[in-house]
Amino acid sequence: MSKRRVHELAKQLGLDSKKLLSTLKSLDIVVKNHMSSISEDEEQMIIKHYDNSTNKKKDTKAVNEVKSVNEVKPVKNVKPVKDIKAVKEIKPVKAVNEINPVNEVEISHDEKKHKTNKKKRIEEIEREKADVIYIGTEVSVKILAEKLEKPISELVKNLMLKGVMATANQEISFDLATDLALEYEVLVEKEDEKDFIKEFFKGEEDNSKDLVKRPPVVVVMGHVDHGKTSLLDAIREERVTEGEHGGITQHIGAYSVDINDETITFLDTPGHEAFTAMRLRGAMATDIAILVVAADDGVMPQTIEAINHAKAADVQIIVAINKIDKEGANPDRVKQELIEYGLVSEDWGGDTICVPVSAIQKTGIDTLLEMIILVAEMEDLEANPKRTAKGTVVEAQLDKGRGPVATILVQNGTLAVGDAILAGSTYGKVRAMINDQGKRIRTAGPSTPVEILGLDEVPAAGEAFYVAKNDREARLLAEKLKANIREKMIQNTPQKVTLDDLFHQIHEGEMKELKLIVKADVQGSVEAVKQSLMKLSNEEVIINIIHGGVGAITESDVMLASASNAIIIGFNVRPETTARSVAETEKIDVRLYRVIYNAIEDIELAMKGMLDPIYKEKVIGHAEVRNMFTVSNVGTIAGSYVLDGKMQRNALVRLVRNGVVLYEGELASLKRFKDDAKEVASGYECGIMLDKYNDLKLNDVIEAYIMEEIPR
Secondary structure (H helix, E strand, O other), X not given: OOOEEHHHHHHHHOOOHHHHHHHHHHOOOOOOOOOOEEOHHHHHXXXXXXXXXXXXXXXXXXXXXXHHHHOOOOOOOOHHHHHHHHHHHOOOHXXXXXXXXXXXXXHHHOHHHHHHHHHHHHHHHHHOOOOEEEEOOEEEHHHHHHHHOOOHHHHXXXXXXXXXXXXXXXXXXXXXXXXXXXXOOOEEEEOOHHHHHHHHOOOOOOOOOOOEEOOOEEEEEEOOOOOHHHHHHHHHHHHOOOOOOOOOOOOOOEEEEEEOOEEEEEEOOOOHHHHHHHHHOOOOOOOEEEEEEEOOOOXXXXXXXXXXXXXXXXXXXXXXXXXXXXXXXXXXXXXXXXXXXXXXXHHHOOOEEEEEOEOOOOEOHHHHHHHHHHHHHHHOXXXXXXXXXXXXEEEEEEEOOXXXXXXXXXXXXXXXXXXXXXXXXEEEEEEEEEOOOOOEEOEEOOOEEEEEEEEOOOOOOOOEEEEOOOHHHHHHHHHHHHHOHHHHHHHHOOOOOOOOOHHHHHHOOOOOEEEEEEEEOOHHHHHHHHHHHHOOOOOOOEEEEEEEEEOOEOHHHHHHHHHHOOEEEEEOOOEOHHHHHHHHHHOOOEEEEOOHHHHHHHHHHHHHOOOOOXXXXXXXXXXXXXEEEEEOOOEEEEEEEEEEEEEEOOOEEEEEEOOEEEEEEEEEEEEEOOEEOOEEEOOOEEEEEEOOOOOOOOOOEEEEEEEEEEOO
């Protein structure tokens, strides 16, 4: 008896796979997902179910239409009139006078009364649903006036009445600004970066009626030489509109393709580091990741890296098994290797879609694109094209002829030429928009990649962009962000975990999971370290190895650690120069070991808060043996001259003869003439006796040193 997949039947019936799955559930037909198979009997049952329900649906639709007409409420609404009345009642002269400058002296004598009055006034204003502005701990009179939309002279006059002499550019405190704003029925709140975004889109929420289906955004990842570029080229040649001089006339880092009246947007990122850098800035731009694996090569280190990056970003993974036309190609071996990393092919009982393709022969491309559409359908990707646009900067550069040029992806809303936009700390007005085919366009909807001109500077890749109300607002916000950029970076950067403060974070309840990245010289060591560390998990903290690989610690490893707040463990490997500098900037804890037990012991002790202090040797002086005295039942005493530094009674010493260390131990005694001495300085003579060592000769050098504790 032949079997069909759920998504194939859904296509035949003209339904979404998701709707069909819910129908199957109501009919008690058990399936795992849209890739599951159903029998011929079950298929007939479903078709019959939909045939029987057709007339009922039509009747229900008619009833609903009548019901919706009946439910229309009258146009007249008394509520606004009540609100106006309430406003009139809440504006007595007395209420304003409570915070009037005339009573300032009285209030200053009674701080409690002032706070009570202020609290009452704020409650009144909140009931009126007044405007809210956001400022820092201090704000200049000029900026406050702009936010309140009042003349600067008016604010300066009010401040003078309060006894504060301030110019337009002078900064005033948050409390004083709050008092001023209350007089204008405006509330003041402390600002942060999120408040800026809220202010841009104040009162603008997506209405469910305005939401429409949007194209999926796809990124292609995989190991070097596995055919990522060839696959992208094959997709371009197959699907981009003909007559554009062989496809795309201008590469802008992102492009759209069409299949069966559906659109797919591809992001052409240069590498996994860029992908993670975008994620670090909060730009969850992608919906689906295509993992390219060569059928003749299998899973390689960068393939594992790509899997980890995609999983960390929580995006759907579709595996494209490339190069199936080559000799020695074995797609089944690839599927078997992928199981180790939690990717089980759907035809082996899993839920990962694996599509065999050949970029050279252009086979399997259509199937791959169909699978992308299918996965996107299950994700219910929606956006509102009627709102103001927001999205992500994919890449940007400074063009000699055109100035700052940014490739952006519109994620929600519609961007139009002439819109004032803010991208990170850069701003401008969209002067021109160019699509992936090199054509100038006037508007760009959700999931559309475009190249824009008109920004004042080059924004960073991964920055979010927003449409401001006007040029002035965009400029003010950009200047504010630039002024506070360093403070914001420190404030918004999550606290990086280190082994030294691990116990404290566990104790404070901040740490539930310790993420580690393991790099070693050989694969066997990676597995050994991973297995040993996994055993350290306990009820307070779980050890999670998010990535393991062979070779030096790279910049990509550090970026992944930063995005995931992980610690890097290196076994018999060293970090690359760029990786070391990035680790210092991002404050990533990189631990290097040569003995596996040291790594295990360090993490175990850190989890218990028992890390031993680190000691460093410090040489404090040298003395030369110039005479010797032998005392019976005591030993040999070296008459010595302190060459530099000092000799100290509690110091450790080495006896050096012709550059060779003969003895290492402690001082048995240190004398100056006949008296014991705590220390003898440079240029003085002394008597030194070594602990349990008498084989001394003239001109031997005694080196004294101490062990200093290095603060962790």
